[in-house]
Amino acid sequence: MPELPEVETIRRGLTGVLVGRRLVRVVQRRADLRVPIPAGFAARLTGRRVTAVRRRGKYLLVDCDGGLVMLGHLGMSGRLVVAAPPVAPGPHDHLLFETDDGPTVVFHDPRRFGMVDLTTTDAWSGHPRLAALGPEPLADGFTGLVLGQQIAGRRQAIKVTLLDQGVVAGLGNIYVSESLYRSGILPTRPAGSLSTPEVERLATAIRTVLTEAIAAGGSSLRDYQQVSGELGYFQHRFAVYDRAGSACPTCDCDIATTGGIARAVQGNRATFYCPRRQR
């Protein structure tokens, strides 16, 4: 569900709500999400002041005073929502973070594919979940050259390769399809077969799509919303994702003849593309 733009939008929303505030009460309503919630989770966070909210790929990092860091991932259906106290938790509201004289942050996740863990200021980058992540696509160092190094020699389809968080951190099913569309590359192409100009175009497309999606507050399909409850609106700008049979925004061919945007399955996930524009 949340890919980089959604997690970044949530990060920005949480920053305004949490930074500088103290967690006066943390309520844990079940023992596990996708993995067990670590022992002493609520107790260790209680009383801490939040100093920053960061993002690495699709992971959120909540820095607290005393060097404690909460790591979180929203999986497919996870939400972080801000509510005015007192909050009466509903179904799937697994964690509540009550701040001093302020709002409560609720971690809601019906499918429980999300996770939380605790780490420290010194050790977070070596956390098993983060250590193998690839480059941040919106960081200054992310260039066609870097992307080319990441995919060199791979015979796997570029669509599948880009979903590997060790190749580029933060891309998911929506933004991979959209990036390949914008760069005119067929999702089935072996990753290592891309020419240098194609890799350059792809790196640029990834950055552009992600930047535009963040500006739109992310994409709201089923579960995702911003911490305020507002929906993102980038879904209205999809060129291909979930648009099988619709007209390609840039081809002016007859849908009745061409079938429009195509849907395929790669690595057990749906892929959308324009068979005419992407080669």
Add this chain to the structure above:
DNA sequence: AACAAGACCTGCATGC
């Protein structure tokens, strides 16, 4: 080593 497929879990849309 690289890759495909299954597993995890709930909710929703669709079709009979």
Add this chain to the structure above:
DNA sequence: TGCATGCAGGTCTTGT
């Protein structure tokens, strides 16, 4: 109306 089926923004594990 009710039930079965398939599908969903992710990632980890198992098997070839």
